[in-house]
Amino acid sequence: MRTLALIKRILLQIVRDKRTLALLFxxxxxxxxxxxxxxxxxxxxxxxxxxxxxxxxxxxFKEVDIVAQEYVDISDIEHAISKYNLDGFLQxxxxxxxxxxxxxxxxxxxxxxxxxxQVISKEVxxxxxxTNQSNDHIQTNYIYGSSDTKxxxxxxxxxxxxxxxxxxxxxxxxxxxxxxxxxxxxxLMATPIRRGEIxxxxxxxxxxxxxLQTVIVVLFSINVLDIIxxxxxxxxxxxxxxxxxxxxxxxxxxxxFASSEFQMVQFIPLVIVPQIFFSGIFSxxxxxxxxxxxxxxxxxxxxxxxxxxxxxxxxxLSEISNDLYILLAFAVVFIILNLFAxxxxxxx
Amino acid sequence: MNQTISIQNVxxxxxxxxxxxDINFEIMEGRIYGFIGPSGAGKTTLVKMIVGMDVPDQxxxxxxxxxxxxxxxxxxxxxxxxxxxxxxxxxxxxNLMFFASLYHLNKLERKSRIEYAAKLVNLTADLNKKVSxxxxxxxxxxxxxxxxxxxxxxxxxxxxxxxxxPELRLSIWNELLRLKNEExxxxxxxxxxxxxxxxxxYISMVREGSLIATGTxxxxxxxxxxxxxxxVFLAAGRLINENSSAY
Numbered sequence: 001m002r003t004l005a006l007i008k009r010i011l012l013q014i015v016r017d018k019r020t021l022a023l024l025f026x027x028x029x030x031x032x033x034x035x036x037x038x039x040x041x042x043x044x045x046x047x048x049x050x051x052x053x054x055x056x057x058x059x060x061f062k063e064v065d066i067v068a069q070e071y072v073d074i075s076d077i078e079h080a081i082s083k084y085n086l087d088g089f090l091q092x093x094x095x096x097x098x099x100x101x102x103x104x105x106x107x108x109x110x111x112x113x114x115x116x117x118q119v120i121s122k123e124v125x126x127x128x129x130x131t132n133q134s135n136d137h138i139q140t141n142y143i144y145g146s147s148d149t150k151x152x153x154x155x156x157x158x159x160x161x162x163x164x165x166x167x168x169x170x171x172x173x174x175x176x177x178x179x180x181x182x183x184x185x186x187x188l189m190a191t192p193i194r195r196g197e198i199x200x201x202x203x204x205x206x207x208x209x210x211x212l213q214t215v216i217v218v219l220f221s222i223n224v225l226d227i228i229x230x231x232x233x234x235x236x237x238x239x240x241x242x243x244x245x246x247x248x249x250x251x252x253x254x255x256x257f258a259s260s261e262f263q264m265v266q267f268i269p270l271v272i273v274p275q276i277f278f279s280g281i282f283s284x285x286x287x288x289x290x291x292x293x294x295x296x297x298x299x300x301x302x303x304x305x306x307x308x309x310x311x312x313x314x315x316x317l318s319e320i321s322n323d324l325y326i327l328l329a330f331a332v333v334f335i336i337l338n339l340f341a342x343x344x345x346x347x348x
Numbered sequence: 349m350n351q352t353i354s355i356q357n358v359x360x361x362x363x364x365x366x367x368x369x370d371i372n373f374e375i376m377e378g379r380i381y382g383f384i385g386p387s388g389a390g391k392t393t394l395v396k397m398i399v400g401m402d403v404p405d406q407x408x409x410x411x412x413x414x415x416x417x418x419x420x421x422x423x424x425x426x427x428x429x430x431x432x433x434x435x436x437x438x439x440x441x442x443n444l445m446f447f448a449s450l451y452h453l454n455k456l457e458r459k460s461r462i463e464y465a466a467k468l469v470n471l472t473a474d475l476n477k478k479v480s481x482x483x484x485x486x487x488x489x490x491x492x493x494x495x496x497x498x499x500x501x502x503x504x505x506x507x508x509x510x511x512x513x514p515e516l517r518l519s520i521w522n523e524l525l526r527l528k529n530e531e532x533x534x535x536x537x538x539x540x541x542x543x544x545x546x547x548x549x550y551i552s553m554v555r556e557g558s559l560i561a562t563g564t565x566x567x568x569x570x571x572x573x574x575x576x577x578x579x580v581f582l583a584a585g586r587l588i589n590e591n592s593s594a595y
Contacts, residue, residue, distance in 0.1 A: 005449035009435065009442075016437040016478075187433030187494075190399050191450040192422040346401050346417065 002193050006201030007208075010175065014209060020171060024209060028163040028217050035159065036225045039152040046087040046112045049080060053092055056126075060119045066112065088112050144313050145228070156227045157236075157311035158279050160217055161303040164210060164240045165247040166272055172206040173251030173264050181260065189346040199338050202252055203245060210244030211237070230314030236307065239320065242327045243303045249334035250299070256341040275300035280308060299330045350377040352502060352534040353398060357407035360393055367393045369557045371407070378532040380524065382545045384581065385554030391538040392430060394554070395506050398536070399427050411502065423451055426495035430506040432487040434479045440466070440490050441475040444497060451498035465493035468523055470516065484511040492520065503527070503535045509544065521547055542577040551577070553584050560584045 014020055047067045050058065051074050061068040074080045077089050077100045087108055089100045099116055103109040145153060179185040188198065218236050221227040229236065254271065258264040278284060278295035281304075287295070295301050306323035309315030353375035360368040367390045375381055383391045396402045397409055400417030409416045412424060434443055444465065448458045466472045469489035479487065488511050495503060503524075509517045521544070527533045537548065545551050545565065552562040561568055561584040565577060572583040 002450050005446055009438070009446045012442065013435060013437045182436075183429055183431045183433035184435060186401065187427070187429055188450070189401050190422060190425065190427035190429070191447065192419050192452075193450050194419065 003197045003201045003204070006193075006198065007205040010201065010205035011208070013175075014171075024167055024171060024213050025216055028167065028213065029220050031163070032156070032159060032217070032221060032225060036152055036156075036227075040150055046108055047085065048112065048116065049074070049084060049086045049089040051089075051091045053090065054123075057119065057123055060122065061115075064115045064119060066115055066119075088116070090116060149228075153228050154308070154312055155281050156221060156225070157307035158281055158300075158304040160214075160221060160236070160311075161240060161243050161307045162276065162279060162300060163217060164214055164243050165275070165300055165303065167213065168206060168210045168244045169247040169251040169272065170264070170268075171209075171251075172202060172248045173255040173258070173267070174261055175206065176202060176252040177255040177258055177261060177264055180255070186345055195339050195342040195346070198342065199249075199252070199335060203248055203335070206248050207241065207244055210248070211241055214240035214244070227311070229311050231310035231316070235310045235315075235317055235320070238317075239303065239306045239310065239324065239327075242324055242331070243299070245331045246299045246303075246327055246334065249331050249338060253334050253338050253341060256338075256344070274298065279304040299327060302326045351375070352377045352412060353536075354410040355394075355398070355407070356409070358394075358397065358404040358409060359406040360390075360397065360402070360404050367557050368397075368404075371559060373552065373559065373562070375534060375536065377534050378528060379549040380528055380535045380537065380547070382548035382551040383536070383538045383554050384540060384542070384545050384551055384577075385538075386540065389554040390557045391554050392506055395504055395536065395538060399425055399504060423498060424501045426498065426500035426503045428491050428495040428503075428505045428508055430510075432491045434487055434490060434494075436480040437478065439476050439478050440471055440482070440486075443479060443490060444475075444493060447494045448497045453498060461497050461499060465496045468496065469493045469520070485513060485516060488512050489516070489520075501533060503533055505535070505537045507538055507540075509539070509541065517544075542581065545577050553581055555585060555588060558588075560588050 014024075045065050045067050047069060048061065049069050049071050050061075051071050053068070053070065058068045058070065069084070069086070071080060071084070074089070074091070077091065080086070081089050081100065081102055087102050087104075091098045091100070097120060099113065101109045101113060140147065142149070176185070179188070185198075214237055218229075218233065218240070222229050222233075250271070254267050255264060258267065275298045278291075278298045279300045284292060284295050284301075302323040306315075306320040306327075309320050309323075351374055353373075355371055355373040355375075358368060358371045359366070371394065383394065385391055393402065397404055398411065398416065400409075400411075400419075400422065403417060411418070411421050414421050435446070438446070441462065444462045445458070448462060453461060463472075466475055469492050471486065471489055471493060474482070474486060479490065482490065488508070492505070492508055495505065509520060512520065524535055524537075525547070528535055537544070539545060548565065550562065550564055551568065552559045553568075554560070561571070561580070563571065568577070568580045568584075569575070572580045574580045574583055
């Protein structure tokens with residue numbers, strides 16, 4: 001009953017606050033759309049300058065999506081690269097072959113270097129055997145996704161979880177913080193309400209908002225942005241609701257260590273940003289052992305694993321159940337700590 | 349006459365700072381008690397311990413025979429904090445409704461109590477405005493209305509008339525007197541306005557964590573041979589200072 005009254009009040013406050021509503025429901029869509037556009041941009045063909053290359057060689061370059069431009073009598077390669085806006089320059093002088101790379105963007109440079117080496121070695125092979133019958137016709141199969149898989153497909157599930165975590169953390173934390181700073185929390189403690197009822201109301205009230213947010217974000221991602229969803233839609237919602245509960249309980253817990261909204265925002269670089277590093281956007285396997293241990297202390301690590309499992313790999317509920325249990329354990333710990341943190345206001 | 353609140357040997361310190369020193373005090377039913385003293389004297393701490401929001405380091409506090417803190421007794425205490433603890437995004441009515449639903453009241457009681465409390469503090473016409481649009485005085489009045497919402501036996505008001513104009517202050521005091529006389533409520537008020545203290549049945553002067561003088565306003569004036577409470581307060585304070593410098 002009292003919990004219900006508190007939930008009603010929390011929702012009413014949020015509905016009155018149009019900007020917070022927009023932050024909850026529109027900001028994630030905006031950022032997802034933007035990231036989708038940024039990551040799905042077309043790859044630009046690298047431009048390679050060539051001196052003394054055969055016609056055959058230039059044809060081969062075209063096949064592997066390199067724009068090859070011929071130049072003669074280039075003495076200053078560095079100058080030529082900057083003058084003609086090239087990504088690299090290949091100089092063939094008899095048996096001596098020199099490749100100069102601009103290396104402004106390491107990814108472009110690496111892929112160009114690899115392709116050039118491939119083409120040249122094929123050339124050499126051709127000269128030796130006189131045939132062009134290389135066995136490069138390899139059939140490729142994909143376990144997850146397809147040849148059309150874009151990088152955004154693999155980390156959009158992580159982003160969905162991240163948004164839920166981030167916005168719910170911030171808004172619920174600031175919500176309870178406002179109760180502290182305006183004195184209403186203390187005032188509440190002069191009523192017969194129990195500490196558990198306050199925590200429950202915050203969890204349910206903001207949990208409802210998080211549920212709505214998740215539904216909107218997931219529906220938008222799938223239908224408008226065409227992000228792949230192999231597994232069940234409801235599993236995605238379930239994961240995100242659990243993520244929201246973790247974020248909520250962490251948010252309201254940390255709000256007791258903040259004395260102003262600004263101090264609450266200061267938790268973002270401490271609590272939110274490190275979680276991005278360990279959420280799987282960057283490969284965790286390649287990290288040092290102690291860092292991998294650290295990753296396992298981050299709620300978002302499990303959230304990302306479960307979300308990527310369901311959305312990209314089509315995992316079933318039983319396959320992600322371990323992740324969910326660990327997330328729930330995080331939530332339980334935070335909730336218990338919250339009950340203790342509220343003791344500051346009333347011993348009962 | 350029944351005893352409503354009993355404060356027994358209560359001491360409290362925050363860290364090394366002693367806020368209250370060995371307070372003993374009895375509060376009788378149907379009387380208005382005033383705690384007067386400068387800011388930082390320990391009035392608010394004392395009041396919070398009566399409500400049960402804080403626990404004494406030593407000693408105990410009983411309210412209506414129950415040892416505080418006690419969740420069930422909070423139904424019987426109407427508390428008005430020093431700062432207005434209101435939800436500014438909500439209207440006055442929504443604030444009242446919210447606090448009303450935290451107490452054991454049925455729907456009908458809730459409705460009539462909201463109407464009564466709003467009328468008492470003259471806010472009926474402004475109930476549907478958001479609190480953010482209220483003036484300081486209106487907020488204070490709404491806080492008072494909230495303190496009265498569950499029809500408590502004991503009213504604890506921490507500086508209730510700060511920022512309220514004289515006319516409204518008078519009407520609030522008239523209402524407090526009516527609540528005392530007709531409904532037999534016990535009322536505790538902290539204040540540093542001396543002419544308000546004059547309206548209390550008993551006053552206690554709080555200074556540096558001790559009750560330096562207690563009695564009816566007339567008793568105190570007589571004791572310190574003063575014309576008004578201001579003089580009493582100064583005289584009592586001087587006495588304390590002399591005593592402490594004598595050591």
